[in-house]
Amino acid sequence: MKIEICHGKFGYSNERIIHEDISFDVSNGQILTILGPNGIGKTTLLKCITGLVPWMSGETLVDGVSMKKMKHTAFWKRIGYVPQSTGSRFAYSVLDMVLLGRASHMHVYSTPSSTDYDIAMEALEQVGIAHMYKKPCNNLSGGEFQLVMVARALASKPEIIILDEPESHLDFKNQMLIIGMLEKIVRDQGLGCIVNTHYPEHALRLGDISLMLGPNLPYLFGPSKDVITEENLSKYFGVKVKMLSFDYKDKDYCSIIPLELS
Amino acid sequence: MNTELSVNNVKRDFKIAWWKKAVLIALPLLVFLLSFCCGRFQVAPNTVIEILWDHFMGLFGVAPTGTYTAFQESAVMALRFPRIILGLLVGAGLAISGAALQGMFGNPLVSPQVLGVSSGAGFGAALAILLVENLFLTQISAVIMGLVAVAVTFMVSKVGKGKASIYTLVLAGTITSAFFEALISAIKFTADPFSKLPTITYWLMGSLANRSFADVWHSAPLIIIGIVVLVVFRWRINILSLDEDEAKAMGVNLKLSRLIVVLCCSVITAATVSVCGIVGWIGLVIPHICRSIVGPNHKDLIPACIAVGGAYLMIIDAIARTVSASEIPLSILTAIIGAPFFAYLLKKSGGQWK
Numbered sequence: 001m002k003i004e005i006c007h008g009k010f011g012y013s014n015e016r017i018i019h020e021d022i023s024f025d026v027s028n029g030q031i032l033t034i035l036g037p038n039g040i041g042k043t044t045l046l047k048c049i050t051g052l053v054p055w056m057s058g059e060t061l062v063d064g065v066s067m068k069k070m071k072h073t074a075f076w077k078r079i080g081y082v083p084q085s086t087g088s089r090f091a092y093s094v095l096d097m098v099l100l101g102r103a104s105h106m107h108v109y110s111t112p113s114s115t116d117y118d119i120a121m122e123a124l125e126q127v128g129i130a131h132m133y134k135k136p137c138n139n140l141s142g143g144e145f146q147l148v149m150v151a152r153a154l155a156s157k158p159e160i161i162i163l164d165e166p167e168s169h170l171d172f173k174n175q176m177l178i179i180g181m182l183e184k185i186v187r188d189q190g191l192g193c194i195v196n197t198h199y200p201e202h203a204l205r206l207g208d209i210s211l212m213l214g215p216n217l218p219y220l221f222g223p224s225k226d227v228i229t230e231e232n233l234s235k236y237f238g239v240k241v242k243m244l245s246f247d248y249k250d251k252d253y254c255s256i257i258p259l260e261l262s
Numbered sequence: 263m264n265t266e267l268s269v270n271n272v273k274r275d276f277k278i279a280w281w282k283k284a285v286l287i288a289l290p291l292l293v294f295l296l297s298f299c300c301g302r303f304q305v306a307p308n309t310v311i312e313i314l315w316d317h318f319m320g321l322f323g324v325a326p327t328g329t330y331t332a333f334q335e336s337a338v339m340a341l342r343f344p345r346i347i348l349g350l351l352v353g354a355g356l357a358i359s360g361a362a363l364q365g366m367f368g369n370p371l372v373s374p375q376v377l378g379v380s381s382g383a384g385f386g387a388a389l390a391i392l393l394v395e396n397l398f399l400t401q402i403s404a405v406i407m408g409l410v411a412v413a414v415t416f417m418v419s420k421v422g423k424g425k426a427s428i429y430t431l432v433l434a435g436t437i438t439s440a441f442f443e444a445l446i447s448a449i450k451f452t453a454d455p456f457s458k459l460p461t462i463t464y465w466l467m468g469s470l471a472n473r474s475f476a477d478v479w480h481s482a483p484l485i486i487i488g489i490v491v492l493v494v495f496r497w498r499i500n501i502l503s504l505d506e507d508e509a510k511a512m513g514v515n516l517k518l519s520r521l522i523v524v525l526c527c528s529v530i531t532a533a534t535v536s537v538c539g540i541v542g543w544i545g546l547v548i549p550h551i552c553r554s555i556v557g558p559n560h561k562d563l564i565p566a567c568i569a570v571g572g573a574y575l576m577i578i579d580a581i582a583r584t585v586s587a588s589e590i591p592l593s594i595l596t597a598i599i600g601a602p603f604f605a606y607l608l609k610k611s612g613g614q615w616k
């Protein structure tokens with residue numbers, strides 16, 4: 001499956017254009033990371049891609065078919081969306097919450113079947129928290145709840161999963177947990193993945209392709225290594241940085257150290 | 263998948279315990295039967311069962327066999343049967359609407375009054391009492407004005423930027439309520455203080471006194487349709503309680519789903535006000551009680567509300583007709599019993615409705 005953005009344009013009014021003529025694409029097995037400073041419209045971009053907010057012009061294509069021509073349910077069967085976590089208003093159990101992800105596969109008047117329970121448990125195992133299935137959602141830590149939301153998106157068996165800053169507000173360990181889990185589901189199941197992130201290091205680690213947005217600057221799209229450079233980071237984020245790379249267990253890692261405002 | 267977490271085990275963990283189910287089924291049945299005994303004129307339980315049995319068998323043309331007086335028979339069948347049925351339906355309907363709206367708004371302090379339906383229907387009833395003296399017309403007027411009120415709420419909520427969010431809906435409901443409450447006051451102000459005013463006032467406090475089978479036929483179909491649709495739709499209410507974008511991302515048609523819930527709750531509430539006036543507190547308190555019994559999942563919560571809500575109003579109505587020579591309005595009792603209980607829940611849960 002391939003999701004393509006063709007000449008996407010979005011703004012709150014003609015005077016306040018947020019995104020001007022953006023085009024890019026993501027396919028199965030690829031991870032696209034979206035980087036940019038606060039308030040540049042990363043979340044809005046994800047909402048436009050998924051049609052939660054309509055493009056002013058341009059469109060989203062799924063395997064060459066315009067999203068506007070697809071049925072709502074048919075689209076959401078193939079796309080999983082994990083918004084920024086706001087917590088749960090009711091004390092639904094973890095499994096009940098993940099089961100909600102099955103809705104696009106169920107009749108309006110039905111309740112989850114054994115198969116749905118099966119798939120929801122499988123999704124919880126994929127993110128590694130199957131043992132917590134009985135816990136109430138509002139007793140979870142931020143990292144755990146984030147994993148529940150990912151499991152809920154996986155429960156609809158999507159081909160592409162879209163995550164909005166899944167690792168912000170989390171400590172080191174939970175960040176690694178989320179990043180590791182994303183790498184694993186993309187590798188094991190060949191899912192496509194679009195992630196907003198505040199951390200260029202995570203973008204480099206997740207690899208593949210990146211999209212960088214900046215104030216009054218043209219967007220950059222390409223292989224992560226080409227997009228995330230010292231020069232681009234200082235230009236797009238306004239922070240002078242130094243990138244240091246090293247090997248650990250035969251893998252390349254890169255550390256990005258902010259030096260001063262540029 | 264490891265064996266401990268096999269699907270059957272997991273599903274079993276999520277089943278409601280059998281004794282809870284048994285209690286939830288037995289409770290309304292027991293209350294239903296026992297409330298026939300209660301009233302100014304008491305009837306023994308075995309006599310009640312004989313009368314009900316004879317009437318049931320009478321449907322199949324079997325001759326009555328019980329030994330009871332004609333007075334007992336008419337007390338049970340003509341006086342109490344309609345109001346007990348209505349108590350069950352109104353209680354179940356208000357509780358289920360409360361649960362559905364609390365779920366949809368993701369706010370446990372919401373009650374069926376929130377959309378302005380009750381005030382609208384109350385206004386419709388008061389207006390009809392003022393202008394004509396006909397119970398049937400009063401009921402029709404109440405239902406129509408209740409639905410008009412919810413339509414007004416929807417229109418007001420769209421006045422802003424054209425995007426009706428869930429919060430503007432609550433705000434619009436408050437505005438509509440205030441408006442119709444004022445109209446009710448205006449009617450009370452103009453009504454004859456010796457004949458019409460007391461009738462209107464008693465109506466607005468809620469009562470099931472002197473209701474007949476005709477009243478059941480006028481209101482029951484609407485209430486039952488609303489209840490059935492919400493029961494069928496119950497699992498989806500979980501999704502409506504999520505954030506707007508999250509719910510959409512589950513592949514749900516959010517507008518349509520919300521409309522279904524609002525429409526069902528409005529029809530139920532308007533129908534209940536039309537038949538027995540405004541009965542407060544049930545839609546607010548019963549869902550909380552049920553949440554503490556079966557948990558927050560609307561799949562189980564909605565059916566539990568039918569049982570507990572129905573039983574609660576049947577008990578309240580039995581008290582209303584038993585404890586004093588004149589009938590006590592229902593809203594007085596639901597609040598006198600409901601408010602302290604709500605305070606107890608608040609204390610116990612520390613304000614967090616888990």
